[in-house]
Amino acid sequence: MVFILADDLGYGDVGSNGQKLIATPHLDKLAKSGIRFTQFYAGTSVCAPSRASLMTGLHTGHTPVRGNFEIEPEGQFPIPDSTFTMAKMFQQAGYATGLFGKWGLGFPGSEGEPVRQGFSQFYGYNCQRQSHNFFPDHLWENDQRVPLPNTFLHQEQYAADLIQKKAVSFLQNNRNHPFFLYMAFTLPHASLQLPKGDKAFDAYKQKFKEAPQPIRPGWQGIGYEPQPYPRAAYAAMVSRLDQYVGELVHELKRLGLEKNTLIVFTSDNGPHLEGGNDPEFFQSSGGLRGKKRDLYEGGIRVPMFAAWPSVIKAGAESSQVGAIWDFLPTFAQLVGQPVPKRGDGVSLLPTWFGKGKQLQHPFLYWEFHEDGGRQAVRIGDWKGVRLGVLKNRHAPIQLFNLANDPAEKHDISATHPEVVQRIARLMEQEHVEIASFPFWR
Structure with a gap:
């Protein structure tokens, strides 16, 4: 290997x-x-x-x-x-x-x-x-x-x-x-x-x-x-x-x-x-x-x-x-x-x-602790990005559809509030706070 x-x-x-x-x-x-x-x-x-x-x-x-x-x-x-x-x-x-x-x-x-x-x-x-x-x-x-x-x-x-x-x-x-x-x-x-x-x-x-x-x-x-x-x-x-x-x-x-x-x-x-x-x-x-x-x-x-x-x-x-x-x-x-x-x-x-059934991720999650703190979630073709997390853990979420917009040029969060809410719940759920790398200040 x-x-x-x-x-x-x-x-x-x-x-x-x-x-x-x-x-x-x-x-x-x-x-x-x-x-x-x-x-x-x-x-x-x-x-x-x-x-x-x-x-x-x-x-x-x-x-x-x-x-x-x-x-x-x-x-x-x-x-x-x-x-x-x-x-x-x-x-x-x-x-x-x-x-x-x-x-x-x-x-x-x-x-x-x-x-x-x-x-x-x-x-x-x-x-x-x-x-x-x-x-x-x-x-x-x-x-x-x-x-x-x-x-x-x-x-x-x-x-x-x-x-x-x-x-x-x-x-x-x-x-x-x-x-x-x-x-x-x-x-x-x-x-x-x-x-x-x-x-x-x-x-x-x-x-x-x-x-x-x-x-x-x-x-x-x-x-x-x-x-x-x-x-x-x-x-x-x-x-x-x-x-x-x-x-x-x-x-x-x-x-x-x-x-x-x-x-x-x-x-x-x-x-x-x-x-x-x-x-x-x-x-x-x-x-x-x-x-x-x-x-x-x-x-x-x-x-x-x-x-x-x-x-x-x-x-x-x-x-x-x-x-x-x-x-x-x-x-x-x-x-x-x-x-x-x-x-x-x-x-x-x-x-x-090329054999057997491939399991799929229900979602992917990322966080980044510099530059004000950032989070991102991908669900299928939906991608949500949140900036400024260290000051506001509930900061607005930008939403993109990667199938139609892989370059993430168009924020469509206003027209898909239900997807934004789902991504927000995952951002809250998937970050497990630890003392050595705190996220929420």
């Missing part, structure tokens, strides 16, 4: 979803070799809570982590030791479990560390804030800090390259044993940084005829590194992500594991605006409204495809409505483990395999 999670990759950033300016040949080939979902959603519109939703099979009204709660000097609010995670489930099934990339669900030494949450091997960034720098002065291997020779003046080792090498070694070392590889790439999240000599970066500069942008002098390594060629850099980072995925698929083939390995690819939320990125230029949201931090479709609808030769039909496309919290029950069914009683997901295996 190889689960690949991109970081801030928009629905429209891959060729299989209509991207025209950025080349993603390996991802497009992977999508065509399996089933591609057109209505799949992240846990919410920022990193930590979306990843908590992935690990727990719970939507963000139920997850133990619901925001990017920073811990100094390094790390985020930890998921509790008692949490049943996807990694623990795979361990119970006898799988070797490896996480390579970004965690963000528990600071070093906390109960939320990866090695305490079901991963037998971890290499990468514990802290999502640290991962904003692709040339960090350290990474983590299991619970040990690994110093690197990087400084902001001397950028020698590109962290994504180091992480990729560790992941390939994990495949090689477990070729004769069932494994769950969670590949949590940090690309294409800002900063917009690339290693020296990146050929795609130079090629995109020429392709876009991009003039260098003025940047503030005297950057001292704090915050996102200024990037004079942000469009070329973002495109090159997406292409580099594509390259890494191609290398993993190639290694599976080389090891003779391709036919017995399920590969799933998705993203943690919509495209970002940080570090000079220009998602409008690339149509990164795929024509949908919103970006990262929005609960409109562009902030939470993400690319997703699953490939497994001879098991999942190649070239399939599905409009099945799914969400990142569906993966835990899906994988539990796949490896014969009991599905947690307290969960919000449904197994997607009937759709993936």
Whole structure:
């Protein structure tokens, strides 16, 4: 099992979803070799809570982590030791479990560390804030800090390259044993940084005829590194992500594991605006409204495809409505483990395999704790969005019909008060207040 999670990759950033300016040949080939979902959603519109939703099979009204709660000097609010995670489930099934990339669900030494949450091997960034720098002065291997020779003046080792090498070694070392590889790439999240000599970066500069942008002098390594060629850099980072995925698929083939390995690819939320990125230029949201931090479709609808030769039909496309919290029950069914009683997901295996009856979500729910607080609910084709929740838990709800208006341009709440009332009841019902991430103030 190889689960690949991109970081801030928009629905429209891959060729299989209509991207025209950025080349993603390996991802497009992977999508065509399996089933591609057109209505799949992240846990919410920022990193930590979306990843908590992935690990727990719970939507963000139920997850133990619901925001990017920073811990100094390094790390985020930890998921509790008692949490049943996807990694623990795979361990119970006898799988070797490896996480390579970004965690963000528990600071070093906390109960939320990866090695305490079901991963037998971890290499990468514990802290999502640290991962904003692709040339960090350290990474983590299991619970040990690994110093690197990087400084902001001397950028020698590109962290994504180091992480990729560790992941390939994990495949090689477990070729004769069932494994769950969670590949949590940090690309294409800002900063917009690339290693020296990146050929795609130079090629995109020429392709876009991009003039260098003025940047503030005297950057001292704090915050996102200024990037004079942000469009070329973002495109090159997406292409580099594509390259890494191609290398993993190639290694599976080389090891003779391709036919017995399920590969799933998705993203943690919509495209970002940080570090000079220009998602409008690339149509990164795929024509949908919103970006990262929005609960409109562009902030939470993400690319997703699953490939497994001879098991999942190649070239399939599905409009099945799914969400990142569906993966835990899906994988539990796949490896014969009991599905947690307290969960919000449904197994997607009937759709993936084309066999059996696919259960449908009666609704999907999201919440977001920044920018005044937001909630969203989808029931069938109805989508409700509420803004300003932290000040007014009964703020007006915008209503859209995604079948007729996927870009959410027309608020039709005034003409469908009964639907609005139904969505309001679900927003009240599905948010379970917890002291660590209070919503109502």
